[in-house]
Amino acid sequence: MAQDVPPKASFLAVAKAVFWSFFGVRRKADYDRDSASIGPVQVIVAGIIGAVLFILTLLMVVRLVTS
Amino acid sequence: MSAVLDDHGHDHGHDDHHHGYSGIMRWITTTNHKDIGTLYLWFSFTMFMVGGVMALVIRAELFTPGLQIVNPDFFNQMTTMHGLIMVFGAIMPAFVGFANWLIPMQIGAPDMAFARMNNWSFWLLPFAGALLIISFFMPGGAPGVGWTMYAPLTVQMGIGMDFTIFAIHILGMSSIMGSINIVTTVLNMRAPGMTLMKMPLFCWTWLITAYLLIASMPVLAGAVTMTLTDRHFGTSFFNAAGGGDPVLYQHIFWFFGHPEVYIIILPAFGVISQIIPAFSRKPLFGYASMVYATASIAILSFIVWAHHMYTVGMPVTGQLFFMYATTLIAVPTAAKMFNWLATMWRGSLTFETPMLFALGFLFLFAIGGFSGLVLALAAVDIQLQDTYYVVAHFHYVMVAGALFTAFAGIYFWLPKWTGRMYNETLGKVHFWLSMIFFNMIFFVQHFLGLAGMPRRIPDYPLQFETWNKISSIGAFGFGLSQLLFLYIVVKAITSGEKAADKQWEGADSLEWTHLPSPAPYHSFETPPVVK
Numbered sequence: 125m126a127q128d129v130p131p132k133a134s135f136l137a138v139a140k141a142v143f144w145s146f147f148g149v150r151r152k153a154d155y156d157r158d159s160a161s162i163g164p165v166q167v168i169v170a171g172i173i174g175a176v177l178f179i180l181t182l183l184m185v186v187r188l189v190t191s
Numbered sequence: 192m193s194a195v196l197d198d199h200g201h202d203h204g205h206d207d208h209h210h211g212y213s214g215i216m217r218w219i220t221t222t223n224h225k226d227i228g229t230l231y232l233w234f235s236f237t238m239f240m241v242g243g244v245m246a247l248v249i250r251a252e253l254f255t256p257g258l259q260i261v262n263p264d265f266f267n268q269m270t271t272m273h274g275l276i277m278v279f280g281a282i283m284p285a286f287v288g289f290a291n292w293l294i295p296m297q298i299g300a301p302d303m304a305f306a307r308m309n310n311w312s313f314w315l316l317p318f319a320g321a322l323l324i325i326s327f328f329m330p331g332g333a334p335g336v337g338w339t340m341y342a343p344l345t346v347q348m349g350i351g352m353d354f355t356i357f358a359i360h361i362l363g364m365s366s367i368m369g370s371i372n373i374v375t376t377v378l379n380m381r382a383p384g385m386t387l388m389k390m391p392l393f394c395w396t397w398l399i400t401a402y403l404l405i406a407s408m409p410v411l412a413g414a415v416t417m418t419l420t421d422r423h424f425g426t427s428f429f430n431a432a433g434g435g436d437p438v439l440y441q442h443i444f445w446f447f448g449h450p451e452v453y454i455i456i457l458p459a460f461g462v463i464s465q466i467i468p469a470f471s472r473k474p475l476f477g478y479a480s481m482v483y484a485t486a487s488i489a490i491l492s493f494i495v496w497a498h499h500m501y502t503v504g505m506p507v508t509g510q511l512f513f514m515y516a517t518t519l520i521a522v523p524t525a526a527k528m529f530n531w532l533a534t535m536w537r538g539s540l541t542f543e544t545p546m547l548f549a550l551g552f553l554f555l556f557a558i559g560g561f562s563g564l565v566l567a568l569a570a571v572d573i574q575l576q577d578t579y580y581v582v583a584h585f586h587y588v589m590v591a592g593a594l595f596t597a598f599a600g601i602y603f604w605l606p607k608w609t610g611r612m613y614n615e616t617l618g619k620v621h622f623w624l625s626m627i628f629f630n631m632i633f634f635v636q637h638f639l640g641l642a643g644m645p646r647r648i649p650d651y652p653l654q655f656e657t658w659n660k661i662s663s664i665g666a667f668g669f670g671l672s673q674l675l676f677l678y679i680v681v682k683a684i685t686s687g688e689k690a691a692d693k694q695w696e697g698a699d700s701l702e703w704t705h706l707p708s709p710a711p712y713h714s715f716e717t718p719p720v721v722k
């Protein structure tokens with residue numbers, strides 16, 4: 125994968141991209157920026173963090189409605 | 192790899208010529224991705240027929256109340272083997288067949304990364320299939336435990352159970368090797384300029400599916416191995432008498448099982464995402480969101496498994512967690528549906544057979560998705576669990592979802608694979624017959640389930656008779672319609688009209704734009720340059 129590597133995306137940018145990916149939607153302009161600047165490792169790490177946060181949020185909601 | 196390169200280091204203009212063995216040995220020793228793709232597809236179709244006959248035995252027995260044709264034990268063997276053979280023998284290999292044929296051509300690679308391992312992945316399958324079928328002839332017959340192979344029944348079955356366990360091991364090995372091959376091919380062998388985000392969506396869905404397979408097949412292997420050691424080596428993982436826990440089995444199985452349903456449907460999403468743009472003559476709407484949605488469906492699929500287990504007893508917090516997580520999966524799935532619809536919006540649509548099957552998919556998969564959401568609600572599921580409603584749900588997603596898509600894909604790529612066209616009229620007849628009979632079999636099963644008819648029973652009370660009759664008639668109609676499919680494909684291969692290189696006006700991936708029909712035996716030995 126000999127992709128050229130433009131400036132690395134900030135943590136916030138990656139987090140945003142992953143958030144939208146859980147939703148399954150992404151604006152074209154934003155996506156073009158993401159795909160130029162976000163590396164695969166960043167996506168995987170952010171994806172796992174995102175999944176853990178997702179689980180924790182659900183657990184909190186469950187706590188809330190059952191307490 | 193070397194076998195491919197050695198023979199063809201130079202260009203000598205008779206591409207369809209095979210070196211080395213001929214006859215049956217060609218197929219046994221082949222390392223060519225197209226040959227192996229063909230093998231996978233024919234194997235899949237054979238298993239589809241075998242599993243289909245079992246389904247007809249089931250539906251024949253259920254035609255009227257009372258026991259007529261088979262005894263209850265054999266009935267259970269039929270439901271079990273029907274499920275295992277259709278899932279592992281028919282649907283999964285069909286899409287691996289598509290992957291073999293298409294991924295190298297679509298990314299501009301000469302072959303799969305590990306050509307010999309590819310041969311091995313395929314040739315494991317007939318042996319696994321044979322083990323499943325031989326188990327019928329063992330003392331006690333095939334296991335009658337259901338395709339989910341729940342303990343404690345599995346601990347009590349005869350030797351047929353061991354055959355099934357080994358078959359699962361072999362199938363799992365085959366899937367894992369196939370997945371490693373796909374991941375390596377997609378990540379390392381793309382033509383210059385073919386960035387990941389330029390790949391046809393089919394390659395993306397398979398890349399993600401391959402990771403799902405690598406993550407989930409070992410879990411299934413673990414579950415059946417624990418069953419095996421419980422049976423023969425004195426362990427008690429699942430055997431309550433020895434301090435084990437049968438519910439543990441269900442957790443392990445469904446931790447595999449729910450990702451598995453996405454393993455089945457994601458490649459189908461990929462095929463649909465190639466076909467709908469082609470017949471809408473528009474690029475896929477929201478390509479990037481499709482990739483993102485596929486990835487998030489894959490991740491979420493690992494945290495919803497206990498929606499299959501609401502009735503085994505779990506704390507209300509657990510029920511709520513799995514219920515929320517499951518219903519949230521519908522969000523990325525809906526994003527995909529939206530994108531397909533938006534792709535068609537204002538496109539110049541035509542309705543050839545592949546498109547008809549793709550639309551059939553959209554329509555019926557939506558029904559299956561909705562019934563899934565109904566089942567995801569714990570309070571409702573406690574009523575519906577283990578009824579025909581569940582049977583209706585998963586056949587809408589697996590038959591109308593995955594199988595219809597496989598049909599769509601075969602009609603779509605047959606001209607590229609064989610250089611010949613199928614008969615369009617007959618293709619349409621096949622579609623309409625399948626559509627009508629499919630709904631006749633399975634739509635009425637929603638009613639049966641809501642009225643309380645349990646699944647996996649050979650006999651039922653009189654009040655269920657009418658819908659069961661309709662369902663059984665539909666089943667025989669559906670089965671016969673598939674013989675028409677076989678006829679159409681064989682007729683196309685032997686005497687179909689010559690297909691154009693770019694048979695479908697709107698198709699734009701490399702196999703259509705850069706390769707003749709039929710695609711030469713070795714393609715892209717010099718990679719194309721993708722702009």
Ligand code: HEM
Pocket residue numbers: 339452453455456498499517518520521524559560561562563564566567568572575576577581584585588589592593
């Ligand atoms: C919107 C997406 C989906 C949701 C919310 C969903 C939900 C569910 C739920 C809650 C059950 C358990 C029902 C019960 O046993 O009482 C179930 C069963 C099942 N689903 Fe889905 N499902 C979805 C999509 C799919 C897809 C795409 C497939 C396969 C291609 C699939 C295949 C199955 C199978 C095979 C079963 C039954 C397993 C068995 O007990 O034998 N589902 N689904």
Ligand SMILES: [Cu+2]
Pocket residue numbers: 448449452495496498499
């Ligand atoms: Cu599930």
